[in-house]
Amino acid sequence: MMRYFFKRLFSLGLSLIVASVVIFVVVEVAPGDPATFMLGINAQPDTVAALRTELGLDQSKLARYLSWAGGMLTGDFGMSYTYRTPVAQMIADRLWVSLPLAIYALTLSTLIAFPAGIFAAARRGGSGDLAVTGATQLGVAIPNFWFAMMLVLIFAINLSWFSAGGFPGWDVGFWAGLKALTLPAIALALPQAAILTRVMRSSLLDILNEDFIRTARAKGLSARQALWRHGVRNALIPVLTIIGLQFAFLLAGAIIIEQVFFLPGLGRLIFQAITQRDLIVVESVVMLLVFAVIMVNFLVDLAYAAIDPRLRART
Amino acid sequence: MSRNLILGGALTGLFLLAAILSFTWTPDSVEAMDIPNRLQPPGAGNLLGTDHFGRDILSMLMVGARTSIAVALVAVGIGMGLGVPLGLAAAARDGGLLDEVIMRMNDLIFAFPSLVIAILITAVFGPSATNAIIAIGVFNIPVFARITRGAALSLWTRDFVLAARVAGKSRTRISAEHILPNVANLLIVQSTIQFSLGILAEAGLSYVGLGAQPPIPSWGRMLADAQTMVALAPHVALIPGLTIVAMVLGLNLLGDGLRDALDPRLKVVRT
């Protein structure tokens, strides 16, 4: 078990290093000098040089990578080229919107998909199964941002149950904040739930064909008992993989959905940074997103081991 | 022929046809603005209505189909062209260093969703349809590599592959002669699914301005433009959205139908 843990941990560290190098290199090839861009083409050469020194742009590439990567380890993401404020602070403010949104959506999607997938698998070929499968077929075809617009049209504009966008901040109160994130979370969650439901269903159907389900039935378990006691836990392994992958899509999707609801999250930050060529912000936000995805996959790996004793033993 | 296959094939065919037709004919010009005639609901003059510049929505959708299909198709091509050989190579050296390196690279790419790649490229080179193609295509590589490897690994343990090895054939030749033809079905089905995911991703990217730039029409940007008009004229948002849903649904049904027709046990992944 410890071996498995350390192996995964090593792999996590390696992925983070390689990812950071890739991001740094891609941003490095960007044409143009941030200092010149910030000060305008007409700036005095010595002012530009001074700014370059201030931003650390005069150092070697390796030294800059090391100070960027090392800074991130200590929570120092550098200074925004545009706003001259610490990037870490800018990200932290926005993270309080984006992260809760992603987690909210993941929770919703899981809460919908597990029962729906199990329900459909238990009634394979029946009308309940057909209804669920049909709904998921539609669900995977809907672009989440368009779905978000339709939700706004119905629930905000026509019914006025929710506001059409914006975020009051958590200071106003937890429930007010949660309410503002509800429509965005639903828009994100439903298409993902459709995928997850399909995975849950097909994974469970695979397991139900296994010999040990027949053994369980021979012991006197009803079909439903066999499904719950022996099917679900074994079916979870592929489902967890997809949940891990989906988190990446939820984070990315959150960035798009934020545009629909005018939420002050990472999405708005990054699109602003792109138009203003504030590359250090882009670099840091992207690194943060990638870090989150790699971290979630690490946790998924640990969850596998908790579910499957064979994995604990093998490595 | 199953119902899925017919319905999916018909829908997909319809969109392909519309895209091809748009090269020579559209009901109206997509460049001609007609402000007095803006935001018209669907009707006799403009079959699907007009947008906020008074352009014919049907014509815009037809030309937009071109962008969506081209981006998604090339992205699938990139994914297959690089992913399949990598997957075959990894499986041929199961457990070896090459396999390990390829799979770790795959894991790494999985940590960069298309949107993140697009953000990075756009930040550096500025937005374009090419960015969207690269971003979606790169993300397709590990998808194809992984399913190819998975299917190939189980084929490598089969006796007919052992027989070919006893016959002295090289791993490369066995991969081409015995492995690839037997994973072809899986690849066909998976590529329809990646095609549909590509359409969705392209729409998302052009919605946030990271895809095709004006004046090239695209479905995602039509929706972005429609966003502020949604209360005023719901059809400008409704119709392009439903178009995307229909296209993606058609491809998915086609994929399911192909799978049922070729081999119902195929293990396709969808993320």
Add this chain to the structure above:
Amino acid sequence: MSLLNIESLSLSIHDTAILHGISLRIAEGEITALTGESGSGKSMTAFATMGLLPKGTGTGGAIHFDGTDLLSLPEPQMCDLRGREIGMVFQEPMTALNPVQTIGAQVMETILVHKSMTPKMAEERAREVLDRVGLPPDRFPLSRYPHELSGGQRQRVVIAMAIALRPRLLIADEPTTALDVTTQAQILDLLRGLARGQGMALMMITHDLAVVSDMADTLNVMRHGEIVESGPTRDVLHEMRHSYTRQLFEASRHQADLGPAKADTPLLSVQSVSRDFPLPRKTLFGARQTFRAVDHVSFEIRRGERVGLVGESGCGKSTLTRAILGLEATQSGRITLDGDPVWQGGHPNLTVRRKMQVVFQDPYGSFNPRHRVARLVSEPFHLLDDAPTGRALDGAIADALTAVGLSPRDADKHIHAFSGGQRQRIAIARALIIKPDLIVFDEAVSALDVRVRAQILDLMADLSRAYGLTYLFISHDLSVVRSITDRVIVMQAGKIVEDRPTRALFDAPDHPYTRTLMAAAPRLPEDLEKTPYAPDPAL
């Protein structure tokens, strides 16, 4: 009165008839066997009794268990009966247990699902039955997981689950088919003991006449969904009124006509070959342990010799086979064919491969489903520099197909048009086509039904006489090896323990392990026809 009374049971799946009016009775404490080839409907009879038939199955007739008709019993009552009154053991122990639950939890579940005991008592009972099936607490605590157990041990757990509530009827569906002979003998003993000791009725399903001949009280021979002959085992085997029973019996102990043994100049030479496999590290930084699968093995095969290699699973015979075929390198030692090394400079030696061919076990996995027979059969020509083309190639393919009893016209067909036995013929044609010096038969008849197996053994013997073949026949089955070889090599734990002419070895085995193997192998009664049936004086 019989405990189980099946009355003219008929069964069809999606309108395909599987069973046609099966009738059979089992009394308490009686061991009844159902035997027959694959597709005869024996397993379906068992699943019908358990009420675990696949969807879309239609049934007729009746299955009375203790007076209740199981076919018309509602599902909840059937669940109550399963596991409590009727237990079942399956063929494949490796997949019959839930991999993520401990064996204790799985045995206890049988008890708890029927609410027969408190959890505390259930745990004690689980411990008790595991002891009973030969899994003592010191080595097999309840907290063990299935993957930590061997196939035989897992089958014991499955049996423990089935008998935890002392059911009155136990159904065993090919319970030892996936196991080695020595393990098979132990499991059969266990099942016999349970039936005799606890008065449990036992329905044994097996394709192997020898397994049931000395175990079952009554024997039912099935073919195409019908019972063609039934009665007390000894009577059935003695009289063999039905020609099918006779065919099965004859095929089961078939001796192929090999002709006189030959041994010319040395052909294959295996000298002190060893092969190690790394084991997973136990501790984080500990040194890697290795497992020696083949341990300094040496032997020789001369031209014209027909040599058998036997041993149980894990004895190293598969590893050795792969090394001989040049599919894997060895750690030490040397394998040469006609003086040329099989493996040279980190690569398999193509000169040697031209002289060697192989026939594998699985007739369904041996062929690329996308190619036609002509292409499949001619694949080894790839090895030759001067491979025939055009008409010469067609002629070679036609000759090879004719030699194995197929028609040259079969060359244009796809492989799925052929049965398992025909596929093994095609595999032999593929092996013959380049006229190799040595053919390796790797469990080549193990997946076949007995009558087909007898035909393939005859074919091999015919070809051997006609072409003077030299072959290495690898098998776990002693009786088959006996019928088709001149010399036998016995392997145990990576080493050769005995290497002698077949007849001498079977007449008087030297090594204790060989004796164990032979004692464990189930045997058909010898020369039944010559021994007149006499009632046991003790009765």
